[in-house]
Amino acid sequence: MGEFELIAQYFSKCGTARSDTAVGVGDDGAVLQVRDNYDLVVTTDTMVVGTHFFPDDDPRALGHKLVAVNVSDLAAMGAEPTWLSLALTLPVVDEAWVSAFAAGLHETAEYYNCQLIGGDTTRGPMSLTMIAKGIVPRGKALTRSGAKVGDYIYVTGTLGDAALGLQLCQGRHDVSKKHQTHILQRFHYPSARVALGQALRNIASSAMDLSDGLYSDIQHILARSGVGASVDVARIPLSQAIKDSCDTATAMQLALSGGEDYELLFTVPEAKRGSLDVLLSPYGVAVSCIGRITGVAGKLELKYGEQAFPYQHTGFTHFG
Ligand SMILES: [Mg+2]
Numbered sequence: 001m002g003e004f005e006l007i008a009q010y011f012s013k014c015g016t017a018r019s020d021t022a023v024g025v026g027d028d029g030a031v032l033q034v035r036d037n038y039d040l041v042v043t044t045d046t047m048v049v050g051t052h053f054f055p056d057d058d059p060r061a062l063g064h065k066l067v068a069v070n071v072s073d074l075a076a077m078g079a080e081p082t083w084l085s086l087a088l089t090l091p092v093v094d095e096a097w098v099s100a101f102a103a104g105l106h107e108t109a110e111y112y113n114c115q116l117i118g119g120d121t122t123r124g125p126m127s128l129t130m131i132a133k134g135i136v137p138r139g140k141a142l143t144r145s146g147a148k149v150g151d152y153i154y155v156t157g158t159l160g161d162a163a164l165g166l167q168l169c170q171g172r173h174d175v176s177k178k179h180q181t182h183i184l185q186r187f188h189y190p191s192a193r194v195a196l197g198q199a200l201r202n203i204a205s206s207a208m209d210l211s212d213g214l215y216s217d218i219q220h221i222l223a224r225s226g227v228g229a230s231v232d233v234a235r236i237p238l239s240q241a242i243k244d245s246c247d248t249a250t251a252m253q254l255a256l257s258g259g260e261d262y263e264l265l266f267t268v269p270e271a272k273r274g275s276l277d278v279l280l281s282p283y284g285v286a287v288s289c290i291g292r293i294t295g296v297a298g299k300l301e302l303k304y305g306e307q308a309f310p311y312q313h314t315g316f317t318h319f320g
Pocket of ligand 1: 072073076208209210211
């Protein structure tokens with residue numbers, strides 16, 4: 001099967017057929033009708049074999065994850081996902097693999113109401129790159145740079161589950177049978193907090209998604225906003241699965257340094273804090289306050305309750 005048959009068969013009708021897509025897959029470029037008074041948000045994520053996934057990983061889960069991690073960046077900006085482009089590099093065309101991968105892409109793109117509108121396929125070591133586009137009312141995008149001293153720091157959901165899922169897959173950590181499905185789901189099929197991200201547009205002073213782990217990710221907000229943070233690790237939300245599977249030190253390691261949770265990290269000024277619970281209650285995602293923004297630029301202070309919490313970060317950095 002050649003490149004063009006491959007595209008026609010598996011990628012020409014992928015995701016939601018959006019009415020604001022004037023020209024989609026099949027031309028030299030896509031033509032997109034961006035709404036008046038909206039800003040376009042564009043983000044890219046690459047998944048490389050051996051670094052982000054293994055050759056024998058379930059291709060349907062890879063398709064899901066590629067969309068979800070990209071859409072998660074849009075969620076963190078408060079944007080509504082609209083269009084996706086795919087750059088797919090494969091060593092050989094294994095039709096069963098492509099078919100399952102495309103199914104994962106399609107169902108996840110459709111779930112987030114976005115459409116694949118183009119891309120490129122090449123031969124080489126397996127690499128999956130997606131460019132996601134979203135729209136946000138003009139001037140309303142959430143960024144990493146708006147946190148102010150005194151703001152409260154929040155995270156959605158629970159942290160560390162995906163890292164525990166990776167360790168379970170690698171045989172490095174055991175998880176009791178009743179929690180395995182949840183933990184593996186969190187690792188292979190992450191959710192992007194899209195509706196919640198949009199709900200935060202008028203509440204949060206800064207926001208980002210957690211892809212590399214809280215400890216390293218929060219530093220981006222501190223750097224971009226020119227502030228510090230005090231985080232009470234005892235208030236970091238943990239799933240029952242983590243509590244039942246790990247001692248406290250391990251749970252904290254997973255929650256602080258484990259990546260791929262794709263929860264949102266955001267800050268809220270004191271004046272908007274009161275409306276937070278009411279505004280976010282329809283979304284069915286718990287949010288937890290874990291600390292406050294402080295004035296010492298770049299300084300992250302970790303506490304456990306009132307005690308200092310000494311911590312050795314073990315997170316992963318590319319080129320680190
Ligand atoms: Mg991100």
